[in-house]
Amino acid sequence: MSMRVAWARWYWIVIFTTCAARTASDWLDCAHISTCKCKWSSGKKTATCASGDLRRPPALSSDIQVLDLHDNPLRNLPQEVFATIGLLNLQRLNLRATSLRSIHPDAFLELKILVEVDLGDNDLSHLPRDIFRGNERLRQVVLSSNPLTTLIADQFPPLPHLRILLLDGCRLRSIHTNALRNLKSLENIDLRRNQLTFLRLITFSLPALKTVSLSGNPWKCDCRLREFKDWFLESKLGTEDLLCVEPSTQAGNKWRHVASESMSCPPEIKSSTLVVRAEIGLPTTFGCWVHGVPKPKVTWLFDGVDVHNSTVECDMEETETSVEDDTEDRVPGSVRWVNVTLLNVTSSAAGEWTCVAKSMAGEARAIISLVLPRSQTATARTAPGIPHLLGVVFGALGILATLGFIAAVACWHLRRRTVPPSRSFTDQEKRLIDASVVVSCDRSIGDMASPCDFEMTERMSDEPPRGCGFDPVHITIEGTPGAFPPPPAEFAVPVPYGNIFISVQVAGRGEPAKYPDLLSGGATLPRRNRTCCAAPAYDNMGPRVTATGSSTWSLPGASSENVEVSETPVLTLPPPPPEFVSL
Known part of the structure; x- marks a missing residue:
C-alpha cells in the first residue's frame, strides 16, 4: 500500500515538472519570432524586439511583462493594438524611435498595470487628449524629442501615480494653465530645449512638484514672465541658471539678476x-x-x-x-x-x-x-397744376413730332438713293408702259413668242413646252359667223385686267372649217416677263396677228397708219357674225 502511494506522488511530480517546463518554453521561444529575444530581466519576463523591422507589435505570449520595440518602423498605433494580441500584462513599454506619427486615443486601453511608457524620438506633433485613459498605474511617461507645439487643457487624464513627465527637446510654445492639473502626484517635469517664452504660475500649482527643468528656452523677460520668475526663484524647484533672450535690454541676463520692476510690457489699447x-x-x-x-x-x-x-x-x-x-x-x-x-x-x-x-x-x-446727426430741412411738395401738365404733354408731343420728321427725312433720303428719277411721258407712252410688257420690260417680239413668256401658247401639239412654269389655257369658240365688231369699252387702257374680249370670225355651221388650226388650237394672252416684278401680271396688250395676217399694237386709239403689213398671204374669212368670249 505504501508503495502505491509513493508511486502516485512521484507520478504527479513528474507531470507538474513537465507542464511547468513546457509553459516556460512557450514564452521563452518568443512565439518563434526570430527578431525577438525573450528572457528574464530584473525579475520580469522581457521580450526584446529592437531593430527588428517590425511594422506592428508582434503577437507574443500573454506572460510578457516588458516589451522593447525600440527602432522599429511602426509609424502608428491603432485602437487597442496591444489588447488585441493579448499583451494585457505589459508593465513597461519601450516605443522610442519607432517613427510614430499618430497614436489612437485608445491605443493603450486595457493595459491596467502599465507602469512606464517611452514615446521619445518620434514624429508626434499632436498628442490626443486622455491618451493614457485607463492606465492609472503609470509612474513615468517619456515624450522627449517630439515635435509637440502645445499642451491643451486636461492634456492628461487623472494619473494618481505619475511621478515623472519628460518633455525635453520638443517644440512647445505654450502650455495651457490646466494642462497638468490632473497630475496631482507629479514630482519631476522636464521642459528643457523647447520654444517657451513665458509660463504662468498657476500651471505648476501642483502639490507634489519637486523639480522643474527649464533651461534652453528663449525666455522673454517682460511682464508676462514676471510673476512666474519671482515664484520659481523663491520655490527652489531648479538649480539651473536661466537666461533672458528678449527684450534686447535684458538679453543675456540671468533671471536672478533681473529686477522685477524692469520686467514691463508696453501698453496695449483698444x-x-x-x-x-x-x-x-x-x-x-x-x-x-x-x-x-x-x-x-x-x-x-x-x-x-x-x-x-x-x-x-x-x-x-x-x-x-x-x-x-x-x-x-x-x-x-x-x-x-x-x-x-x-x-x-x-x-x-x-x-x-x-x-x-x-x-x-x-x-x-x-x-x-x-x-451728430445732420440737420435736414423739409420742403413741402405741391401737386402739379394743369399748366404744368399741359406743358409736359405738349413737350412730349413736340418731341414725338421731331422724331417723326427726322424719320421721314431719313426714309426719303433712303428711297431717293434706291428709286431712279421719274420722267414725263405722253398718253400713248403711258399706255404702252402700263399695258405692254415689250415697253416696260424691253422685250422683243421674238422673246414674247417664247412659250415661257405667255400664259397660253398657240400650238397644235399637246406636249407642253419645256422650261415653262405654267400651263396654257385653251379657249373654246362657238357661235355664228359674222364680221368683226369694234372692241367694247371695257377694252380701253388702263384696263382692270378682269375680262378680256377676243373677236374671232369663224365659219358657218354647214361649211367645213377652213382654218382648223384656229378653231382647234388656242389663243394666247401675252404675259409680262417674270423679271418685271413691279408690273401687273397680265398686260392685255402686245403684238397681235390679225385674221388678215397683219401685225398691230392692239391699243385703243392706235393709228392704222403705223400698222405694218405682214408678208404672209392675206387670209379671207367668211362673213359670219363674231362671238365674244369673256375670260
Whole structure:
C-alpha cells in the first residue's frame, strides 16, 4: 500500500515538472519570432524586439511583462493594438524611435498595470487628449524629442501615480494653465530645449512638484514672465541658471539678476468702437480697453486737448477687469476699462476723442469719433397744376413730332438713293408702259413668242413646252359667223385686267372649217416677263396677228397708219357674225 502511494506522488511530480517546463518554453521561444529575444530581466519576463523591422507589435505570449520595440518602423498605433494580441500584462513599454506619427486615443486601453511608457524620438506633433485613459498605474511617461507645439487643457487624464513627465527637446510654445492639473502626484517635469517664452504660475500649482527643468528656452523677460520668475526663484524647484533672450535690454541676463520692476510690457489699447453716434441733449458713453505692466496712466484728449482743459463737460470712470481666456499672452488681472460719459451732448462735443495710455515701457493710443446727426430741412411738395401738365404733354408731343420728321427725312433720303428719277411721258407712252410688257420690260417680239413668256401658247401639239412654269389655257369658240365688231369699252387702257374680249370670225355651221388650226388650237394672252416684278401680271396688250395676217399694237386709239403689213398671204374669212368670249 505504501508503495502505491509513493508511486502516485512521484507520478504527479513528474507531470507538474513537465507542464511547468513546457509553459516556460512557450514564452521563452518568443512565439518563434526570430527578431525577438525573450528572457528574464530584473525579475520580469522581457521580450526584446529592437531593430527588428517590425511594422506592428508582434503577437507574443500573454506572460510578457516588458516589451522593447525600440527602432522599429511602426509609424502608428491603432485602437487597442496591444489588447488585441493579448499583451494585457505589459508593465513597461519601450516605443522610442519607432517613427510614430499618430497614436489612437485608445491605443493603450486595457493595459491596467502599465507602469512606464517611452514615446521619445518620434514624429508626434499632436498628442490626443486622455491618451493614457485607463492606465492609472503609470509612474513615468517619456515624450522627449517630439515635435509637440502645445499642451491643451486636461492634456492628461487623472494619473494618481505619475511621478515623472519628460518633455525635453520638443517644440512647445505654450502650455495651457490646466494642462497638468490632473497630475496631482507629479514630482519631476522636464521642459528643457523647447520654444517657451513665458509660463504662468498657476500651471505648476501642483502639490507634489519637486523639480522643474527649464533651461534652453528663449525666455522673454517682460511682464508676462514676471510673476512666474519671482515664484520659481523663491520655490527652489531648479538649480539651473536661466537666461533672458528678449527684450534686447535684458538679453543675456540671468533671471536672478533681473529686477522685477524692469520686467514691463508696453501698453496695449483698444477702443470700444470707432464711431459714436450721439443725439443732442442726450447722454452717451464710450471708452477704451487698456493693458500694461506697470499699470499705465490713461488720459483722454478732445481734438488734441486734454478733456480737463477743454470746455466739454464729461466724467471719467475706470473699471478693473480680467482676462477670461487663459491662453492669451498677457498677464491676467492687469486690464481695465476707462470710460468717458457725456451727460448732455452738445454740438461742441462732436469731434475726435483720443484715449492715451503711457508707462515707462511705452505709449499707445486709440481714437474714437463722435458724430451728430445732420440737420435736414423739409420742403413741402405741391401737386402739379394743369399748366404744368399741359406743358409736359405738349413737350412730349413736340418731341414725338421731331422724331417723326427726322424719320421721314431719313426714309426719303433712303428711297431717293434706291428709286431712279421719274420722267414725263405722253398718253400713248403711258399706255404702252402700263399695258405692254415689250415697253416696260424691253422685250422683243421674238422673246414674247417664247412659250415661257405667255400664259397660253398657240400650238397644235399637246406636249407642253419645256422650261415653262405654267400651263396654257385653251379657249373654246362657238357661235355664228359674222364680221368683226369694234372692241367694247371695257377694252380701253388702263384696263382692270378682269375680262378680256377676243373677236374671232369663224365659219358657218354647214361649211367645213377652213382654218382648223384656229378653231382647234388656242389663243394666247401675252404675259409680262417674270423679271418685271413691279408690273401687273397680265398686260392685255402686245403684238397681235390679225385674221388678215397683219401685225398691230392692239391699243385703243392706235393709228392704222403705223400698222405694218405682214408678208404672209392675206387670209379671207367668211362673213359670219363674231362671238365674244369673256375670260
